Amino acid sequence: MAQKDYKFEGWMGLDKDSVDGKMVWQEFEPKPWEETDVDIKVECCGICGTDLHTLRSGWKPTMYPCCVGHEIVGIAARVGSSVTNGIKVGDRVGVGAQSESCLGRLGDCPDCAMGLEQYCTHKFVGTYNSTFINGGKSYGGYALYNRVPAHFAVKIPDSIPPSHAAPMMCGGVTVYSPLKHGGCGPGKRVGIIGVGGLGHFGLLFAKAMGADQVVAISRKTDKADDSLKMGADVYIGTDDEPDWATKYARSLDLIVCTVSSSKMPLNDYIGLLRTDGSLVQVGLPDDGVLNAPIPRLMRRLTVGASLIGSPGEIREMLELVAEKNVKPWIEEIPMKDANRGLVDMEAGKARYRYVLVNEQ
Known part of the structure; x- marks a missing residue:
């Protein structure tokens, strides 16, 4: 599937009020494509507390417009020619809270070398509200599609339902x-x-x-x-x-x-x-x-x-989940009702994780 066959659209926070259920659906421009990237057709995306903090500019000023969501699971729709971690078009993959680190490209980085990309010495790029090394802005998974460097996409075992895997990503x-x-x-x-x-x-x-x-x-x-x-x-x-x-x-x-x-x-x-x-x-x-x-x-x-987890740790976690048949307590919400999900999350109604599901 070529990029021209689909659009990047999602729920955008335009200001601090968006956390009150006032996100708007609109098109956005993903990071400039690189052959190390993968485009993911989003099946579902968990609602994380970080989404609320970011939409309200709680931790720091947010780069509005912002599409949040960093617990993404979907189908690989486009895979770059330089992707080396085995992901193929049609694979189910997941993305967590981090979308890029230096991986040694910006100088010596012992953390990346040890598989601790979340502690990268030079560059931590969040799956949303960040800037990639190539200058593009990161947008999250309250959307139809997500573009991410493939190093930070992990395959989801067949035995784990997408809506169960999504909130595990972060x-x-x-x-x-x-x-x-x-x-x-x-x-x-x-x-x-x-x-x-x-x-x-x-x-x-x-x-x-x-x-x-x-x-x-x-x-x-x-x-x-x-x-x-x-x-x-x-x-x-x-x-x-x-x-x-x-x-x-x-x-x-x-x-x-x-x-x-x-x-x-x-x-x-x-x-x-x-x-x-x-x-x-x-x-x-x-x-x-x-x-x-x-x-x-x-x-x-x-x-x-401790800060999130590396792609390697996500893979280990998924192996444990598959082996022990761990089942998270989730509630699925249609992606069209994302604003309601945010408000209910803020009100403490989740028992214990909301997952937005694209119905297409």
């Missing part, structure tokens, strides 16, 4: 990566803070990776039953258990915190760690500020952060 791998690097598996007690779009993946994956104990931590008790069904062994509702910080102190080896709030009790969360335990923060507040937990650092603990 939401899933964002928690898979720190769980993997934190040694999640037999012998580990793992806590997941925040039972939402990210946190529910944390529970599913920690269970699938064989953790001895999986602990769900949230403010209210209304997600307790869901969490236990997802694989949690223990549920902590912090608003309803006044003594939770003392009761569960020094009980966990690894914590992944998905909460995006500068007001969360980070010091108490760190107190849940055993000696030599680790807390990894993956949620980022709009104001970018987290309170420094100095008192708790009088023990030997590690407090750090």
Whole structure:
């Protein structure tokens, strides 16, 4: 299929008000084509919290007009002659939150060389609201088509439905990566803070990776039953258990915190760690500020952060999902109703991930 046979159209945020369900459908110009690229006919795209942050210019000023969506799954419609990762026209592929890194083209880059493209020394290009090395602007997956350097497109196993794979491209791998690097598996007690779009993946994956104990931590008790069904062994509702910080102190080896709030009790969360335990923060507040937990650092603990996942980690995650038959909790929404999906996501109605589906 040649490019002239299709148009790049999608839902565009034109200003900060677009996050209130005011995106408009219009045509856009994708990055200039390179023979290392692939065009993807979008089947579905997950709604990620980052989409809301970006549309409202929460983390930084957004380059409007902006088409968000970086949990993309679809069919390869055009594949460049220099693509070397085996993708062929007709393959089902997925794209996450990153669409390009330097891959050594802008100088020595040990991170890209090690397959840690998300930590590229020279250039991180987001799947939307960024600028490619060739000067083109990146547009996301609330659209009919997406163009991306093929290095950042991964094949989706046949056993995983497209609408299940889509939210794993960002939401899933964002928690898979720190769980993997934190040694999640037999012998580990793992806590997941925040039972939402990210946190529910944390529970599913920690269970699938064989953790001895999986602990769900949230403010209210209304997600307790869901969490236990997802694989949690223990549920902590912090608003309803006044003594939770003392009761569960020094009980966990690894914590992944998905909460995006500068007001969360980070010091108490760190107190849940055993000696030599680790807390990894993956949620980022709009104001970018987290309170420094100095008192708790009088023990030997590690407090750090993690950013999405590399294409290689996405492939590993999908292998785990296929092997363990992991099924995310999603709700499909027609692409034409993307504005409604945004508003409902902002209102906290998702249980636990919305996926936009093109009906063509």
